[in-house]
Amino acid sequence: MFRKLATGATILAMAATLQVGSASAEExxxxxxxxxxxxxxxxxxxxxxxxxxxxxxxxxxxxxxxxxxxxxxxxxxxxxxxxxxxxxxxxxxxxxxxxxxxxxxxxxxxxxxxxxxxxxxxxxxxxxxxxxxxxxxxxxxxxxxxTYWDQMSSIIKYIDSQDGGIKGKKIGFIYLDVGYGKEPIPLLDRLAEEMGFTVVKFPVGVKEMQNQSSQWLNVRKERPDWMIMWGWGAMNATAVKEAAKIRYPLDRFIGNWWSGANADLEPVGQAGKGYLAASMSANxxxxxxxxxxxxxxxxxxxxxxxxxxxxxxxxxxxxxxxxxxxxxxxxxxxxxxxxxxxxxxxxxxxxxxxxxxxxxxxxxxxxxxxAPIIASCKNHGSGGSIFLQQWDGEKWVRVSDEIPPMTDLVREMLEEAAEKYIADKPDWQTQECDG
Amino acid sequence: MIYREAGQFKTSYKQDSAIFPILQDRIAIYFYLFVAFIVIPLFGSDFFINSMMIPFLVFALAAIGLNILTGYTGQISLGTGGFMGVGAYSAYKLTTYFPETNIILLILLSGFFAAAVGMIFGLPSLRIKGFYLVVTTLAAQFFLEWAFIRIPWLYNYNDSGAIEVPQREAFGIIVTGALATPTVRYLVVLSIVVFLTWIVSNLIHGRIGRSWMMIRDMDIAAELIGVRPLHAKLSAFAVSSYIAGVAGALMVFFWLGAAEVESFDVNHSFLILFMVILGGLGSLVGSFLGAAFIWMLPIIIRATPKAMGLDINASTVEQINFMIIGALIVIFLIIEPHGLARLWAIAKQKLRVWPFPY
Missing domain, CATH: 3.40.50.2300 (Response regulator)
Structure with missing residues (x-):
């Protein structure tokens, strides 16, 4: 009898908490x-x-x-x-x-x-x-x-500000071979044309994230002056390790803001010292x-x-x-x-x-x-600035000021891409913006 | 009791060799079709239709495709994901070039491209068998994945590398794109799946299907009787890839709305192979049961704790989910190695003689 009562009470209590839960969920x-x-x-x-x-x-x-x-x-x-x-x-x-x-x-x-x-x-x-x-x-x-394009333009700007500018240099771009990694390529190609540098691309398939030796063999052959990486997950740590293995100067190796987490560099430790990564939030x-x-x-x-x-x-x-x-x-x-x-x-x-x-x-x-985010009807990306951080062997240290993107060029290309995206979509909902 | 056949007499050979010789089975089929075509569109929620029924039907169709090859012809293939991709990408290219043409027709056409590719990769099956064939179909999978990434023409040079489904109408109703209602998309998928299942069922019970099964059971004997392995094997590859291709196109156009190569990777090949093995090799019902088991059960398990009012982390539920599904697969295969379809057949047999043991 007592046991039944106890069970009944528990069920009642559970029901009551449930009710409280759903009541607060409404508001x-x-x-x-x-x-x-x-x-x-x-x-x-x-x-x-x-x-x-x-x-x-x-x-x-x-x-x-x-x-x-x-x-x-x-x-x-x-x-x-x-x-x-x-x-x-x-x-x-x-x-x-x-x-x-x-x-x-x-x-x-x-x-x-x-x-x-x-x-x-x-x-x-x-x-x-x-x-x-x-x-x-x-x-x-x-x-x-x-956007990724803003970020890429900021990174290129940074490279341009380092020893003697980017003109005539060779930039290696290693990226995860999915939509994410391919996203900045149009901008990179365009900038290469306008600023006079060459781009070598090293795609890394999702399955070979942890085995990039062939890509880095090519890097060794091509000897790019700078490397830029669009990586994610296990790809990042592997890339930094491989770069260190072929003695690529890590302070010329820049990851994007998804390639510069603690989880990426902690397994690499001291070997990753000098590696640079973009970021948008302070540590x-x-x-x-x-x-x-x-x-x-x-x-x-x-x-x-x-x-x-x-x-x-x-x-x-x-x-x-x-x-x-x-x-x-x-x-x-x-x-x-x-x-x-x-x-x-x-x-x-x-x-x-x-x-x-x-x-x-x-x-x-x-x-x-x-960096401040000032949005508008026209601008849903805000074109915010990024900064670079460097791995000192144990933690990330901020090493640059805020680097604003090349807004004019990026915006123009964004508009072209947006036009292209909606071109084959009738009834796509757009909006008018003043000014 | 329910399954009593007393009084059902067969007076012609046609009746005797019908696919559903028992009246109750025929009633059941009509009942399922009634539920699928009328009850679910009327009463199913968006989530149920979008995330459970549509993928279930798509995977069931893909499983039927693989079942033709693996279950009926005995050729194990790990290229299903790739063949689905061929269907999806060719449907995408077709609708790019012929935007005005009925999309349903284009999807049915896109299967032929998959069939062609499937036949090319099926050629080695004339010389090699078993595990060696698995390796060559795996090569097909990897080659196709490579092609989907490396040939930008396939995805219209999109920056993202993904195919995005444009809005298309059929019979004056929007059937693809974000504006198409789940019910409409569901009905299109359902109609195509039912139609193709019917075709496949007829194929299997006819001369072609019998030649496939002869090849499966003993290829030398089949050859001596007069079945040409070239025709039988290649037609199996063609039909199987056609079905897989249509399933892939349906998956992108009516379910996902956009797809990267990730949607056609080798994991999907494995997933569909598991559906076929778990559901039952050489069984159409099994393809549906296997797809339901692999696709719907995890969703139900995921929703259970919340429905019971338990507050468990989403990730914990996911881990528990993996464990339960893994254990269930092992348990089911131990209980009945011939899959869910066999369990279903045994249950039916028991029902027929019930309440007597035999």
Missing amino acids: SLYVPSLSYRTGPFAGNGIPVANGFADYFTMLNERDGGIGGVPVTVEECETGYNAQKGVECYEATKGKGALVYNPYSTGITLQLIPKAPVDKIPVLSMGYGLSAAAVGEKFPWVFNYPA GTDFPAIQDILKYVVDAGKSQVADRSDVGKVLYNRGMLNAVVVAEAIRTAQEMTGKKMITGEDMRLGLENLKLTKERLKELGLEGFT
């Missing part, structure tokens, strides 16, 4: 997080997902959410697989999703045509389709703080906002990070920057519409009118964390 801003904590890219996916989730948990704990409404972050596991990503999208879009951050170029490409139909914006932060930065043609897609925990994350989330045991020291690493901070952009866009949308509970359409407005100025960053406790 919250729903942000799905397409994460990948499994699969070949989990090493990169985990810190990104942690940074993203922890910032929102911190906002919920410290401020009670955004504008008084708590934020619910629901993770859906994609394994960096485009098919599972679409499945996650279908499973979560009906729950009032405000914005999608796919963290995979493959998934982004799948979601771009769906965004205007379901009226949920896509924020591919520093990845995805570069052409989507053209706001008139892609009203529902955003890629702050900069370390010396920011009031990150201190708050440590205080309210990590130390309170509400984070999924394995170790306290994971906070402040490159990709953790990158995920957090993504969350900051989303949170600020929600806030902007709330201010613009006067509503507390916003929809995907309001969110689009918020993203489009995002003004993450230096002052605002300071208010958020993130002074100098990233």
